[in-house]
Amino acid sequence: MTMLPATPSQTIGPFYGYALPFARGGDMASDAHPEAVTVHGYVLDGEGAPIPDALLEFWQPAPDGSLTGAPGSLRTDPTTGVLLGRDHTGFTGFGRVPTDADGHYALRTLTPPAVGKSAPYLSVCLFARGLLHHLYTRVYFPEHEAAQAADPLLAALPPRRRATLVARGQGPRSYRFDVRIQGGDGDGADAETVFLAFPLG
Amino acid sequence: MRTQEVPVSSEPPAETQSDIDAEIEALRKAAAARGLSHPDRDYPPYRSSILRHPRAAPVEITDPEAAELSGPVFGAGDVTALDADLTRRHRGEPLGERITVSGRVLDRAGRPIRGQLVEIWQANASGRYAHQRDQHPAPLDPNFTGVGRCLTDDHGRYQFTTIKPGPYPWRNHLNAWRPAHIHFSLFGAAFTQRLITQMYFPGDPLFGYDPILQSVTDEAARARLVAGYEHGRSVPEYSMAYTWDIVLDGPRATLFERPEAEEERR
Numbered sequence: 001m002t003m004l005p006a007t008p009s010q011t012i013g014p015f016y017g018y019a020l021p022f023a024r025g026g027d028m029a030s031d032a033h034p035e036a037v038t039v040h041g042y043v044l045d046g047e048g049a050p051i052p053d054a055l056l057e058f059w060q061p062a063p064d065g066s067l068t069g070a071p072g073s074l075r076t077d078p079t080t081g082v083l084l085g086r087d088h089t090g091f092t093g094f095g096r097v098p099t100d101a102d103g104h105y106a107l108r109t110l111t112p113p114a115v116g117k118s119a120p121y122l123s124v125c126l127f128a129r130g131l132l133h134h135l136y137t138r139v140y141f142p143e144h145e146a147a148q149a150a151d152p153l154l155a156a157l158p159p160r161r162r163a164t165l166v167a168r169g170q171g172p173r174s175y176r177f178d179v180r181i182q183g184g185d186g187d188g189a190d191a192e193t194v195f196l197a198f199p200l201g
Numbered sequence: 202m203r204t205q206e207v208p209v210s211s212e213p214p215a216e217t218q219s220d221i222d223a224e225i226e227a228l229r230k231a232a233a234a235r236g237l238s239h240p241d242r243d244y245p246p247y248r249s250s251i252l253r254h255p256r257a258a259p260v261e262i263t264d265p266e267a268a269e270l271s272g273p274v275f276g277a278g279d280v281t282a283l284d285a286d287l288t289r290r291h292r293g294e295p296l297g298e299r300i301t302v303s304g305r306v307l308d309r310a311g312r313p314i315r316g317q318l319v320e321i322w323q324a325n326a327s328g329r330y331a332h333q334r335d336q337h338p339a340p341l342d343p344n345f346t347g348v349g350r351c352l353t354d355d356h357g358r359y360q361f362t363t364i365k366p367g368p369y370p371w372r373n374h375l376n377a378w379r380p381a382h383i384h385f386s387l388f389g390a391a392f393t394q395r396l397i398t399q400m401y402f403p404g405d406p407l408f409g410y411d412p413i414l415q416s417v418t419d420e421a422a423r424a425r426l427v428a429g430y431e432h433g434r435s436v437p438e439y440s441m442a443y444t445w446d447i448v449l450d451g452p453r454a455t456l457f458e459r460p461e462a463e464e465e466r467r
Binding site: 003004005006007008009010011012013014015016017018019020045046047049051057059060061067068069070071072073074075076077078081092093094112115116117118121123125127128129130131132133134135136152153156157181182183189192193194195196197198199200 | 264270276280284310332398416426451
């Protein structure tokens with residue numbers, strides 16, 4: 001079977017801000033949901049400087065473990081064409097949030113159930129000006145230490161690298177997860193977030 | 202001024218176009234045999250990539266149950282029909298050449314990506330984005346924002362009506378100009394198939410000077426970022442037609458054997 005060659009990636013550039021973000025894009029779960037958690041942090045470059053023009057996308061299973069997703073993340077008003085954003089009557093599994101001027105993002109969601117042999121995680125796709133091809137990573141949660149010992153990805157990583165994928169608890173129902181696109185020299189190399197590749201085609 | 206880290210009052214960039222040209226040429230020769238579709242994330246002629254690429258190789262995920270092998274879905278309520286016509290979002294008509302851009306979204310096996318979200322954004326005909334941080338002294342157009350979205354149909358087709366964007370200057374180096382382009386964002390059946398890219402227009406004299414396009418070092422791969430002009434699709438006395446098919450990475454060999462793949466082959 002001949003495979004078609006893929007269309008190359010290009011950077012998202014600096015000016016996606018009026019096009020891609022949508023209302024409640026980062027609120028995969030409602031504030032009012034009793035089990036909603038906040039995951040927030042900074043996206044940082046090779047000098048540790050915050051990146052104010054990154055876009056993070058999140059994908060995760062619904063609370064029942066299903067990975068089918070559901071429409072309704074954007075919801076466009078058919079009268080005015082205005083993007084209304086999700087209404088939280090269902091769980092779409094998709095989140096999108098740009099970093100602010102300080103390079104900070106915040107996501108509200110529900111802790112995902114475990115899928116397969118893995119500990120629970122959020123899948124992350126990162127775009128930024130200066131980044132020619134998006135990057136994948138994952139957010140794991142500190143409560144699941146036992147499951148993480150058996151997680152096929154985490155168990156294969158040295159401890160300092162593994163630590164870049166586990167959010168830190170920061171008060172009730174709040175987690176800190178920074179993405180460092182590029183590590184420094186020497187010991188600083190371990191600060192670089194672990195990014196993922198998937199065998200395709 | 203195009204990038205936040207360069208203040209308005211700063212000196213012009215020191216490097217000239219010929220400095221960048223020499224770097225582009227050296228990297229093109231070095232990469233010639235590799236024939237890669239995607240750019241290397243470490244591509245110094247595009248200066249903003251220098252501190253924004255990982256140094257470590259990515260860790261390969263082979264777990265057949267990985268969440269990333271599925272992905273977000275969108276539905277009829279997420280878009281309206283008007284979202285695909287960027288010329289009708291304001292009271293008046295935008296300035297510029299009215300065009301249509303259409304094509305198919307496929308996976309590498311040639312199967313259509315059905316019912317998925319396609320998003321675009323672009324500068325206006327003068328090369329200015331409707332974005333506060335775009336300070337290029339070209340006029341804004343009160344009748345053009347430059348944002349569109351649609352869902353692909355059952356054959357993976359999309360179509361937008363818009364105006365042809367203009368080229369614009371940026372601060373990568375002295376006298377740097379971006380060729381005219383439309384930004385595209387695409388979803389496949391899996392999160393792993395996600396793609397953001399840029400579509401260019403045929404015959405643009407700026408191609409060779411642009412480190413973002415040239416970051417795709419393989420000539421055939423670069424050509425896949427350039428739309429075709431298709432006269433037969435132009436609407437007489439209304440709009441000129443560009444066509445551009447998009448191929449997403451994947452699927453994995455195992456996913457390829459799913460029943461719907463069989464159906465598609467019949």
